[in-house]
Amino acid sequence: MTRRREAELAALFDTASELAGMRDPDAVLRSIVRRARTLLGTDLSYLSMNDPAGTYMRVTDGSVSPLFQQVRLGLGEGLGGLVAQTSLPYATSDYFADARFNHTGPIDSAVRDEGLVAILGVPLKLDSKVIGVLYAADRTAREFPPEEVSLLQSLADHAAIAIDTASLFETIQANNAAMKRAEEAHDRLTDLVLRGGSSADVTAAVSELLGGPVEVLETAPTPAVRANGRAVLIDGVWVCAVLAGSELLGGITLTGRPDLSDADRRLFERSAVVTALLLLLRRTVAEAENKVRGELITDILDGRDPAGLLARARRVGVELTDPHVVLVADGNLGAATHYASVHRGLAGSRDRDVVLALPSASTAVAHEVARALGATVGASGPVVGPVAIAAAYEEARRCLRALRQLGREKDAATTGTTPASASAYGGMCRFWLNFASALCPDNILSRA
Numbered sequence: 001m002t003r004r005r006e007a008e009l010a011a012l013f014d015t016a017s018e019l020a021g022m023r024d025p026d027a028v029l030r031s032i033v034r035r036a037r038t039l040l041g042t043d044l045s046y047l048s049m050n051d052p053a054g055t056y057m058r059v060t061d062g063s064v065s066p067l068f069q070q071v072r073l074g075l076g077e078g079l080g081g082l083v084a085q086t087s088l089p090y091a092t093s094d095y096f097a098d099a100r101f102n103h104t105g106p107i108d109s110a111v112r113d114e115g116l117v118a119i120l121g122v123p124l125k126l127d128s129k130v131i132g133v134l135y136a137a138d139r140t141a142r143e144f145p146p147e148e149v150s151l152l153q154s155l156a157d158h159a160a161i162a163i164d165t166a167s168l169f170e171t172i173q174a175n176n177a178a179m180k181r182a183e184e185a186h187d188r189l190t191d192l193v194l195r196g197g198s199s200a201d202v203t204a205a206v207s208e209l210l211g212g213p214v215e216v217l218e219t220a221p222t223p224a225v226r227a228n229g230r231a232v233l234i235d236g237v238w239v240c241a242v243l244a245g246s247e248l249l250g251g252i253t254l255t256g257r258p259d260l261s262d263a264d265r266r267l268f269e270r271s272a273v274v275t276a277l278l279l280l281l282r283r284t285v286a287e288a289e290n291k292v293r294g295e296l297i298t299d300i301l302d303g304r305d306p307a308g309l310l311a312r313a314r315r316v317g318v319e320l321t322d323p324h325v326v327l328v329a330d331g332n333l334g335a336a337t338h339y340a341s342v343h344r345g346l347a348g349s350r351d352r353d354v355v356l357a358l359p360s361a362s363t364a365v366a367h368e369v370a371r372a373l374g375a376t377v378g379a380s381g382p383v384v385g386p387v388a389i390a391a392a393y394e395e396a397r398r399c400l401r402a403l404r405q406l407g408r409e410k411d412a413a414t415t416g417t418t419p420a421s422a423s424a425y426g427g428m429c430r431f432w433l434n435f436a437s438a439l440c441p442d443n444i445l446s447r448a
Contacts, residue, residue, distance in 0.1 A: 220251025297348035331375030
């Protein structure tokens with residue numbers, strides 16, 4: 001074994017050791033190209049990486065031509081394209097005079113601009129797949145003997161393994177970072193649930209995490225519903241159904257991120273699950289609170305423990321010592337309960353009618369309730385305290401019955417003292433009550 005061969009093997013061993021310790025893919029590529037130039041003593045070395053369209057310049061060492069540094073070779077084009085296509089090494093002492101290669105205008109222009117004459121290219125292979133080409137080149141004519149071809153091929157073989165290892169390490173790091181980010185997102189969303197956050201809190205958090213506007217919808221497009229909790233891309237917008245089992249609670253959208261990664265897509269889907277949980281919690285709380293409000297109105301009308309009723313009402317945000325208008329309507333209890341909850345009042349049912357006590361200093365609210373519920377409404381008040389509310393209920397109930405006798409469906413009137421503009425039938429209702437009570441109380445007031 002000659003001293004030169006021993007030196008080459010020692011250099012190759014050092015190169016393999018250096019490459020094995022590298023974890024940055026770009027650093028690995030730069031080291032490979034630098035070592036190739038040093039080992040073969042050429043003017044230039046470079047490396048191209050393959051993609052479906054061919055092989056493109058990735059790293060150079062010793063290059064002076066920007067045109068050459070950006071050249072792309074299709075499979076079978078030029079020397080490098082032939083190496084990438086055949087997975088065989090090729091060498092030429094005079095590239096432009098060598099008819100074995102498919103000379104194209106862009107490639108020849110780049111090679112000429114760099115001033116290259118002699119070129120050696122060997123494949124970078126992982127198993128049987130060519131992932132790139134490693135080159136050594138001179139600006140003067142020269143031969144590349146078999147031992148130099150073997151040396152560059154050995155370096156390329158080590159390089160391919162190092163590239164694969166570095167890429168794998170980078171992927172692992174990226175996955176670890178994604179996992180850490182997912183854990184942080186999970187902790188943040190879980191904290192929202194534990195703190196009783198709203199769906200708006202979820203959208204704000206997810207919008208910050210994913211870098212795009214997030215919105216909760218009352219429903220979801222059919223493709224999203226069919227995806228059964230998976231996010232789907234519709235016209236550039238990510239949509240995920242908010243489901244509780246088979247029950248559709250709504251939808252959630254993310255805009256501005258059509259290129260969502262798998263990890264971010266899973267995070268978006270998780271936010272839909274958290275939104276569903278919060279909506280269910282909110283609905284459960286609302287149902288429990290509405291039940292309490294319904295029981296309160298029943299106990300008020302029954303005259304039970306007025307002092308205790310004040311404290312119970314405060315616990316659901318209702319202050320009975322403030323003026324309230326009492327309304328009796330023939331509307332839907334669910335709609336009335338929602339209306340009362342939104343307006344910080346009470347609602348319940350009594351004798352097939354709906355009863356509301358709403359904080360207001362004017363009975364004009366009766367017309368608002370009639371429109372909102374699509375119901376006929378009798379009202380009385382404003383009054384203060386549980387005892388007065390119970391008395392006002394009787395007045396409002398009688399007014400509702402009078403309206404029915406007058407055929408004023410979906411209308412409202414009050415027995416209280418209000419401006420004429422507040423109730424078109426306020427005075428008429430009181431007149432009718434007095435008249436009906438005097439002439440035929442049993443006939444008029446007993447019919448609902």
